[in-house]
Amino acid sequence: MKKSYILTLAMSVASVASPAMADWFFRGTANAWDATAMTQVAANNYQTCQAFTGGDGGGGPRFKIDRLGNWSENYPASDYAVNANTSYQINFNSVTKAISATSVASCTGGGFSKVFPSLYFRGTPNSWGSTAMQLVANNTWQVQVYFDGQSNQRFKVDVLGDWTQNYGDNGANGSLEQSGADIFFSAQGDYLLTVNDQTKQYSLALQTCTNNCGTGVESLGAVYDSAGTTFSLWSPDSSSVALVLEGVTHNMTYANNAAGYTDVYQVRVDGDLHLAEYYFTVNGQRVRDPYGKMAVPQSDTNIVMDMSRTEPVGGWAARPALENREASVIYEVHMRDFTIHASSGVDPAKRGKYLGMVQAGTTHNGVKTGIDHLKELGVTHVQLLPVYDYATCDGLPDSDPCYNWGYDPRNYNVPEDRYSQTPTDYENRAREFKTLINELHKAGIRVVMDVVYNHTYSKEMFNAITGKYYTPTDLSGTGNSIDADVPMVSRMIQDSLEYWVDEYNIDGFRFDLIGIFSHAEVEKWGAYLNSKYADRNLLLYGEPWNGYAADPKEGQRVRYGTTRFMAQEHVGVFNGAYREAIKGNNDGTATGFMFNNVSAADNGWAIFDGLRASPYDANDSRNGTWFRNFTGDPEQSINYISAHDNFGLWDKVYLSLASNVVQNASHQVVSLTPPADLGYPKRVVNFGMGQIFTSQGIAFVHAGDEFLRTKTADEQMSLASAWNYGAHGGTHNSYNSPDSFNSIKWHNKSANAPTFNYFKSLIALRKTHAGLRMTSQADVAQYLSVARPGEFSGQVVTGYINYPSDSHNLFVVYNSGANVYVNLPAGNWTRVADADGATQVAGLSGSALAEGTAVTVFIQAR
Incomplete structure (x- = not known):
């Protein structure tokens, strides 16, 4: 049992402002969707207590917060779901639009009274993050904090978690003052912090274990x-x-x-x-x-x-420099795919392995393969599909044909054994993976891990420890979704992330289905990592959707509509809205802007927005959960056309331009007539990726797209049967398809050299010009003028860039139709990129040719 020793502090009383009625209203099943005025308890904060019974004909118990009580402005975009037969204290921030609902005994006397709508601990023990305090009695808030005794150990309490209303102690006497001084505390151990929000008194109680106790916990x-x-x-x-x-x-x-x-x-x-x-x-x-x-x-x-x-032999090399996150060009690749084919030139024993990816000097048909190919292409980051220990394909030695992407985690912190040449030499297995990272660093390439904290292979992984690891509702579509709203589960994820950063020198993380997590938890992880490893410029981004599940906590999850809240923590998401505007759908033949389907791109306006990194505008009436303009910073937009999921880029273009295509309900190809000529499809590939490389945000490439990789069986694209594997998989979903589908065949690099050279030259252009990778939405708004000239009816979108950090002005033209002439901004210009990639045509002024199905880039020296 525990024994509390109270640290007695002098107390004083501060005045409390009387609440005023607000112009925000509660509307929900608890009041038959009538408008009930909320009470203003702080400058931007409103609250109400409501008792919910059942739902109504539209669903279960739920509510919204309504501006002026007339439905003219209401939040969240989807109804906020709560439990039946429960009373809730509901809080609303009119600036951030954040909503919280805390269950209380009742709203007629059993609910706890309070002055503050919320309260957070912030200090050195939690790296100045926001740790929610709990309302445990009338006006009484508590949180347990571990103080490690570090020098200058201190804290404050913060009403909203955003520093707008925070309290310290000017007199070091136990009395809180608004915007007061940091509270210094030199002791070490577990302390219970108690705050009375009416009297503004606080106390710290030492929590000491006296029976059946182990030592303090350093790490699990x-x-x-x-x-x-x-x-x-x-x-x-x-x-x-x-x-x-x-x-x-x-x-x-x-x-x-x-x-x-x-x-x-x-x-x-x-x-x-x-x-x-x-x-x-x-x-x-x-x-x-x-x-x-x-x-x-x-x-x-x-x-x-x-x-x-x-440790890697010779020690760790210096980490490659990264000027800013927007300078990143990410290359997504599966470990086995990259070198398993004999054409990789990698030594047979290393094919498909950690050390095969970084074997230098490999070639095929006279062109570079492997790590030397990555250096030649110019990417800044390699994103590795899962390389932690996953459950399928267990056969050792690795002599069977089993294949899997690895989205079935078994041990989050263990390198996958099948990628090791010595899987039971445990020291060397870890060293091999460290060597992979170290050699990529030496090549000037950072490493991003694809992590799958949203689910495990099965509930067998953790369920025998406690069912609290898993969500009550299956959010990932796998039956075993992880519940990061449980503090110790969230802490496990944070600890795992830190372990890979600290022990293996990982430079960032791609989160599978980050959309099953509450954005507040993701913010904690980002704030912690970026505070402790501030010099790393870590990349953190993920998929802002879940596994097609109805989520009772939808309004608080990572979605387009909540992405801007994570800007300070440097967390971004895949910009699927821009992707689909450019290419059309993912698993079928519907087309988008790069195929000259302007209507699919909202008559060019979706391209207009994507070119700007999809900036959030608080005054846009279209804002909501999935509206395409959502970022608070350009780095939050991961711009891409294809990834490991769905059809790869070349397969998508080929199938969309084929005729007589028939697909079944599982997206498998039943029949097709191949395109008669591949010249135009190849041009479409360049056009789409040209937009990715010249848009604001972070550019993303799927492995092999740069030389028209196909994931049809043995590259037999003209045969419908070659697109399919099993009952549901194949080219569009090759997660368990064999090497004949997935392996990279390196002869394509020389066969499709013009495509490779286009990618290479556009990446070099992006690296050369800071104007293509601005670092704030304020800069984008000021220095990028995007236009959709009316005479072209959405076929043409242009961007004029005069970024002070660049040595040149730029003029970028996206033309999805036939050749046109566009008006250049004043002065003389040089065309540096066209449909084929790098070019150099100087002395242009007035109007200039912008080729159809092409990105054209002009520069102007200052």
Whole structure:
């Protein structure tokens, strides 16, 4: 049990302003959608308490917040769903439009009274992030904080979590003053912070464990040192927790809450345990270590690791410089695809492996392959499809034909064994992956990991520990969605991210289905990583959708409509709206702007917006969950046409320009007549990617698009059967299709050299001109003038750029139709890019030719 020692502080009373009635109204099933005025409790904050019973004919219990009570402006875009037969204290911020609903005993006396709508702890213990405090009694807020005793340890409390109304202590006397001084606190340990929002008094209570206690928690999992290893596991539902180490059982005891960890059981075992095998049991049931750093292949047995013995030979090279995140050009690739084909030129033993990707000096048909190809192309980042330990394709040695993308996690912190040449040499398996990253860094290329924290392979992964790992509603479409709204689950994700950054020197993360997470949790991860690793310019981005699920927390999840809230934390999303405006649909033959289907691109306006990195405009009446203008910063728009999902770029273009195409309900191709001439399809590829490379935001390329890679079986594009694999998969969804579909055939690089040279030259152009990668939406608004000339009816979109950080002005023209002449801005111009890529035509003024189905770029020296 715990014993509290109260740190007594002097108290004083501060005045409290009387609440005023607001012009914001509650409307929902609780009041039959009538308009009930909310109470203003702070400058921009309003609240009401409502008792919900059941729903109505339109669905379950839910509500909206309505401006003026006339439906002229209301939030969120989709109704905010709550539980039946529950009372809620509802808070609304009229500036950010953030809504929270906290369950209370009742709204007629059982609900707690309060002055503040919310309260957050912010200080050095949480890297000045926003940790929500809980209302536990009338006007009484609490949060438990671990203070580690660092120098200048301090904190404040913040009403909204945005610093607009924060409190400190000017007199260091236990009395809070608005905008007061930081509260310094030199002690170490777990403390309960209590704040009274009416009297403005606060206290700190030391939380000390006196019975059945382990030591403080440094980190979960197995923390190694040469004298012993400390094993820790979160077990919120059971105290029957044990460690089985090399066949010997060690009972684990409850540990002091520390460093933000709660409900942890722990045991320390003496001795040098490097490479010792272990697992945990909960209620006698064997479970894996969610924090495990290494695992025995095809098992739930983990390995104790002294990670200092796994460093790359010669030590870590310097990280490649990155001027700003908008300068990134991302290259997405699957580890096996890249080198498994003999045409890669990689040594047979290294094909499809970590070290194969970075084998230097490989060629095919006289052109560079592998890592030298990446250097030649000019990309800044490689995004690796999952390389942590995943569940399918367990066969070792890697001699069977099993293939999988890896979106079925088993051990989040363990390098996948099938990509290692020595999967049971645990030190070397880790070293191989570190060597991959190190060699890419030496080549000037950063590394982004594709991470799948949204689900596990099955609930068997964690369910025996606690069901709290998983959401009540299946949000990922896999039956085992991870619930990051549970604090210790969110902390596991944050710890895993930090582990890859700290131990393996990873430079960023692509989140699979980041849309199942609440944006507030993602903001915490971003704020923490970017604070602790501020010099890294980490890339953080993901898919802002879920697995086609109805989500009761829709309004608080990562969506286009909430992306702008993550701008300060440098978190972006894939811009699917721009993608579809450019190309049409993903798995069929419907076309977009790059095929001269102007209407599919909203008569050119969607291209107009995408060129600007889709900036959010608070005054746009179309704003909502999925409106195409959503970013608070250009870096939040990941601009792309194709990725591993859906048809690849060349397959999409080829199929869309074929005739007599018939597809079944699973998108498989039943029949087609191939395009008669491939000249125009190749031009369409250049045109689409030219837009990606010249738009504001971050550019993204899927591996092989630069030389017209097809994922049809053995490249037999003219045969309908070659597009399909199994009942549902194949070219459009090749997650488990064999190497005949997925492997990169490097002969395409020389066969399609003009396409490769186009990609290469447009990437070089982007790197040369800062005007193509501006670093704020304010700069984009000021220095980029986008036009959609009326005489071309949306066929032509232009952008004039006069960015001060660039040595040249630029004029970019997207022309989806026939050749036209466009008016140049005043002065003399040089055409530097056209349908074929780099060119150099000087002395242009007045009007100039802009080729059809092409991006044309002109520059003007200042």
